[in-house]
Amino acid sequence: xxxxxxxxxxxxxxxxxxxxxxxxxxxxxxxxxxxxxxxxxxxxxxxxxxxxxxxxxxxxxxxxxxxxxxxxxxxxxxxxxxxxxxxxxxxxxxxxxxxxxx
Numbered sequence: 001x002x003x004x005x006x007x008x009x010x011x012x013x014x015x016x017x018x019x020x021x022x023x024x025x026x027x028x029x030x031x032x033x034x035x036x037x038x039x040x041x042x043x044x045x046x047x048x049x050x051x052x053x054x055x056x057x058x059x060x061x062x063x064x065x066x067x068x069x070x071x072x073x074x075x076x077x078x079x080x081x082x083x084x085x086x087x088x089x090x091x092x093x094x095x096x097x098x099x100x101x102x
Contacts, residue, residue: 045079045097
């Protein structure tokens, strides 16, 4: 089961990284404003999330109680992915946007 989780996480990271570098590469500023630029990019993606096509997938078997993956697409590009893993005592969520991870 741990292997499936690592595999799914790796695929998600590669999808986001691959789309960001291949199609929607955002030039990283070379100044002290790099963090602010990332925050603006992240906020822009979240602000436009209702406009993106949303696809949900069930993540049964990746945690004790299962989970869900929601991917947001702008055309062929993955802009954001949110993986939610359910457990007996808590809900864990991983939010990945194009070019960033949090």
